[in-house]
Amino acid sequence: MKEHAKEYLKIALNNPLASFRDGQWESIEQLLAKNRVLVVQRTGWGKSMVYFLATKLLREQGAGPTLLISPLLSLMRNQLEAAERIGVTARTINSTNNDDWPQIQSDLAANLVDVLLISPERLANNDFRQGILANMVSNIGLFVVDEAHCISDWGHDFRPDYRRIVRVLQAIPSNVPVLATTATANNRVVNDVKSQLGENIILQRGSLVRKSLKLQNINMPSPAARMAWLVQTVPALPGSGIIYTLTQRDAERVTEWLQINNIDARAYHAGISDRGDGSSIKEEREQQLLNNEIKVLVATVALGMGFDKPDLGFVIHFQRPASVVHYYQQVGRAGRAVDEAYGILLCGEEDDSIADYFIRSAFPPQQHISLILRALDDSDAGFSVPQLQQVLNLRKNQIEKTIKFLTVEYPSPITKIGTKWQVTAAADSYHVDQVYIDEITGIRHLEQQQMRDYMSHPGCLMAFLQSALDDPNPTDCGQCKNCNPALLLNEAYDDALANRAGLFLRRSYQPIPPRKQWPASNMFNQSPLGGYKIPMEQQAREGRALSLWRDAGWGRLVARGKYQDSRFCDELVNACVEMINVWSPDPAPEWVTCIPSLIHPKLVPDFAARLADALGLPFIPCIEKALANRQQKEMENNYQQVRNLDGAFHITDQCRDGQCLLVDDIIDSGWTFTVASALLGQAGCTAVYPMALALNRPRME
Known part of the structure; x- marks a missing residue:
């Protein structure tokens, strides 16, 4: 069976010399034995090959289709191309292809779909749950949760819709194999995922070290100084790369500054809309970076998990991310298939205030919950979101965030009938678990402090990241600024260029x-x-x-x-x-x-x-x-x-x-x-x- 799978691997990767990496076949083997597996491996290790090859082999044994839940459907195009080469037919259901749903449903019924890919948000859609998921649950051959750290309450990104996944797991037959994959999970997150997916889940964990990556931290509080340094440094860096910013505004502004200084850059963030003809500007920019048609993509976290460019030459952070897991996920984009790549972390005076804002706004406050539940309880037929805006002094996004939070509570105190939200019987006894929220908020602040510690760490930077993510064997890399100062980039910047950047900002x-x-x-x-x-x-x-x-x-x-x-x-x-x-x-x-x-x-x-x-x-x-x-x-x-x-x-x-x-x-x-x-x-x-x-x-x- 292993040799059979290896032939598929060669075809998928279009490489006659390809072989399994440590842990890949072992994970596939456990899935073929109908077990539950949690794979924690570094970015670029090949987690997608595990679920696509397992799907191919299970389908040959007569199993039903794979249900793959991932937040990154738009970033899986290159993985899907590999799946197609071995004859795995994948279809996607999302908010942009409603007209295709009936055909996909028909193809599923005819057993013509090998993998159905959905985002976790799709689980909140009644039409999907009742029309497609309900008919598919009893026939699922493999259940996959990509970026499984999001299942965890302690994961680095609070995504309420991931909490629905556990309910789907409870509905499928107990002998269906389950695969959860992530590159960023410390012991706390691993234990939390295990508690939700089952204590009998098999942990497959590898080293997180990336030997080609040269890490360097530079404390540069002034935005103008950082912008001057980018203009001086980026042109000389190998290949093409990514500059990460914490906000959409900074992504746009840094992009414009680089362009003014003749560096071919594009911005990438969630606020970039599709064109009027439906074509995706973000997809176009991903492809430009993949093809080395541009020097740099200036991106928010919207370009993170799932983006795979093996020859990425550098990742620079314009500001300090809020946690080590965020940082490792992003800097790990670089150096996958090249001998030399740079991971540069800049630190700005605005970093803490931005991180504090995201921590404060992660959960809806009790006041918003109480106002919405009271308004719905006082109404005769419920309220739509626009109607709630008329009766409550809350922003639209505050109302929508609170509603999403309440809908994933179990039992939920609200339900949607038509276009309007109404309270359920559970509303009478509902109380938000403030202790739970305070614990997670406290974890976020500890993660923020951990990133401050990383900025000033005198020892090996890669070993620090490995230890923070509970890698069992952290070792000095010999490649970072602290291990080998001779490899560092020049941290100086031209004052005249910084003055120009200051004028640009003004x-x-x-x-x-x-x-x-x-x-x-x-x-x-x-x-x-x-x-x-x-x-x-x-x-x-x-x-x-x-x-x-x-x-x-x-x-x-x-x-x-x-x-x-x-x-x-x-x-x-x-x-x-x-x-x-x-x-x-x-x-x-x-x-x-x-x-x-x-x-x-x-x-x-x-x-x-x-x-x-x-x-x-x-x-x-x-x-x-x-x-x-x-x-x-x-x-x-x-x-x-x-x-x-x-x-x-x-x-x-x-x-x-x-x-x-x-x-x-x-x-x-x-x-x-x-x-x-x-x-x-x-x-x-x-x-x-x-x-x-x-x-x-x-x-x-």
């Missing part, structure tokens, strides 16, 4: 797109506005924000002016003049006004008047605050934000016609500008250009 002007419709019809009772679509003559023109709130560049100076100095400095006035000259709105503004505030009555008018003077335009404070409404930053969704502005402003007789520059300090949702612009348009202003000192991007829905 000129990262943010567009403010105009709103074209209200969240709902008849939003206003006190303001002379109405309807659903905003009339063209009342719509703002595209505006600009000088910076991102508290960001490198101008964002921190804006925060200091608002909360420390109670006055925005002249340097910000000059920066806005420069931005307006670059922006060059057409037709140009003829006068300046501003958004009033009862809390800080002088702050924005003072700045707007000085800006108007610098532009040589009149300042006309024609907008008055008509009522003391709540601060917009307290309103959490579009509906509540607009309702809060009903009757808030009055346009005085000073208002002029012509083009107006409308100034505010911070733009949160954009609705304040939208309402004020509509009122100015009604009063005869022919064009309104919103301009803010800073954009608080997370609030822009």
